[in-house]
Amino acid sequence: MNPSTAQAQVIVDELVRCGVTDAVLCPGSRNAPLSFALHAADAAGRLRLHVRIDERTAGFLALGLALRSGRPVPVCTTSGTAVANLHPAVLEASHAGVPLLALTADRPPELIGSGASQTISQPRIFGDAVRLGLTTAVATPAPGVAARWRSAVDRVLAAAAGVPGGPPGPVHLNVPFAEPLVPQAGPDWPEPLAGRPDGSPWTTVPGGRRTVPTLPLDPAAPTVVIAGHGAPADVDLGGAPVIAEPSSGRWAEGLRTGPWLLGASPMAVLKPAQVLVLGRPTLHRPVQRLLADPDVAVYAVADAAGAPWTDVAGTVRAVGAAPALCPPDGWADRWRAADAAVSAALDAALNGPDSPAGLRLARALLAALPGGAALVLGSSNPVRDVSLAAVPRAGLTVLSNRGVAGIDGTVSTAAGAALAHPGPSYALLGDLTLLHDTTGLVVGPGEPRPDLTLVVLNDQGGGIFSLLEQGAPEHAGAFERVFGTPHRVDLGALCAATGVAHTAVADPAEVAAAVAPVPGIRVVEVRAQRASLRDGHAALRKVVETAVAPVLAAG
The missing domain is CATH 3.40.50.970 (Thiamin diphosphate (ThDP)-binding fold, Pyr/PP domains)
Structure with a gap:
């Protein structure tokens, strides 16, 4: 050898x-x-x-x-x-x-x-x-x-x-490796190559979790919990209002409209005395503004494995283990009342045909997924659309590449997750994210093939930039070419070239009928336009302001 x-x-x-x-x-x-x-x-x-x-x-x-x-x-x-x-x-x-x-x-x-x-x-x-x-x-x-x-x-x-x-x-x-690089007939290796006779690793390394002191917060104070990516599941939140990102692992217990509520004004009735941060929140600017508020005490739960805590604004007062929370009477009720009012108004607005297609798609898809499914969310708009519009639910494994939050490799990440998941698997992503990883659709004829449905919102470009500063009207002259980056790719033809099944859906509300579990990889394309995206989100913010005002006035 x-x-x-x-x-x-x-x-x-x-x-x-x-x-x-x-x-x-x-x-x-x-x-x-x-x-x-x-x-x-x-x-x-x-x-x-x-x-x-x-x-x-x-x-x-x-x-x-x-x-x-x-x-x-x-x-x-x-x-x-x-x-x-x-x-x-x-x-x-x-x-x-x-x-x-x-x-x-x-x-x-x-x-x-x-x-x-x-x-x-x-x-x-x-x-x-x-x-x-x-x-x-x-x-x-x-x-x-x-x-x-x-x-x-x-x-x-x-x-x-x-x-x-x-x-x-x-x-x-x-x-x-030095040549020769292929197996050859020859004398046996001069020493035994076998490992431990019991099949165990050569070196056994013990694991362990860190022990950290309890946070010096007031468990009875009006508290809002912000749960970001990687939030631990073993913290007793005591019924405190939770604003959770979809891939946090605590999304099912979160308020549906939390990010909308944080962006509403005035919100003095809902302003917390302190915030408890779990994991790494990255999705919403209203969340970041809350964490940067000098009048709010911010505490972070330490990661059990020693990962660094998130503190973009430099406001975290302490990092440690969270005590069991017991917020004051009526505190969580006020948040729940506001959430219910805004949720009803949001649904009524989303039922309109002119509301943002991505939000309508996120709401419809999350409601339609079978129990036990895995869902990988693309960066940019898809993960935010789910956070802003879908009704949080248990029974799903929601994953997303939030480490660096790039759009590259999302198709392949979803395929890998599907190959490791025991149930049906889905991904929600945009057209540019799909195009960025088209080789993720290429699976050799003898390879393990995931059962994966890729739901793609195709608005022919980069929709998220419409919602950022560069999408403002004064930048319209440069916007479409250098930020919108339009394309003319026929996704159906692309799927045909890679041997992937393709279905086109004209209305996001029709996605439920198109995502029943099937073997293999397929793309469900939902076509939309980007032109009205910025105005559509602005209109929804006004809906939220109107819906929450009576709740805030009632105190």
Whole structure:
């Protein structure tokens, strides 16, 4: 057995022993030893292999698998720019705390700087985005070398899981391979390559959670809870009003119209004395204004794994464990009354044909999803549309790439999540997000194929910019070309080219009939216009102001 083959077989065996159940692979020559070893492990039923032709897509596929399963998932590439194409997924994993393993093949160190093809400096290529980066030595049949290979795998996977301390996240194992790169007949390896006889990892690393002091807040004060991405589920909120982002894990217990209410004025009756922040809220400007209010005491719940707390405005007074809340009588009732009034007015307004299509689609889709479904929300408008218009409900697993909140790789993230989810899976995204990851639709004929429905709001461009400062009328001369970025892509033809089923829906209200669970990948396209989006949101804000005014006046 040649050294590269031996090293690859040991690495893959140790990955399986450490609990890896899925791996993603891109084709290449330098990573051929790992490709053979992963294929053999898949054939033996030891793990499930997913092969993709595009490294950026592969990185986000692995991210989606890890995001939904909570287990480390390796993505294996060849050397050179193939490695660099993993960087977007690594960054998202780093900021979202997802255990992703960049398993990259490299050239022997003596070739670095020599002008050899597909050769770059790969160690530390991801900078401080990875929790740990290791480069193995070029394999030689030296005594004890197999143990060192296994130890390296154990070390990076422990770091990916946040062990022994710190938040989970991406790691990098860089493996230089010398030729020959394919299995060859020859003498046996001079030392045993087998791991522990009981199938356990070479090194067992204990886990653990941090213990932090209790926050010095007043549990009985008028409190609003802001639950962002990654919010812990074990905090007793005592019935306090919750404004939760859809991917927070606490969305089902949140007020439907919380972001609208925070944007209403005047809201003195609803203004809290203190705010408790769970996770990382990033979606809504009214939430950020509340957190920046110097008259409101802001406290953050510490992440159990040690991830940093969110404090954009620099107002957080303390970070720690939350005591059980017991807000004063009538406090939560006032918020619930305002939420009910605004919710009814919002529904009446959304029933109108001129209301924003994205909001109507979000409301209809979330109501139509079957129980037990997973839903991946695209960045930009889709995740905000769900937060602003859908009725929070239990029984769904809602995921989103909120670490860096980019639109890249969303199709592949959704496919990975679907492959790891035991029930039906969906994604809600915009047309530019779909176009940004069209290779995510390309799945080889022999590959595990997710059951995934991609609901795409196609408004021929970047709708979210209409709602930002650059969408103001005074910028109309430049807006459409450099922000709206219109396109003429026929999504039906695109789906036909990639072998994906396609359905076009003319009205967002009709989406319910189009999303019954079916096998395989399909796109449900909902066509809309962007021209009235800014005015439509402005009109809804007026509806909210009118609906909440009597509640606020009543105190």
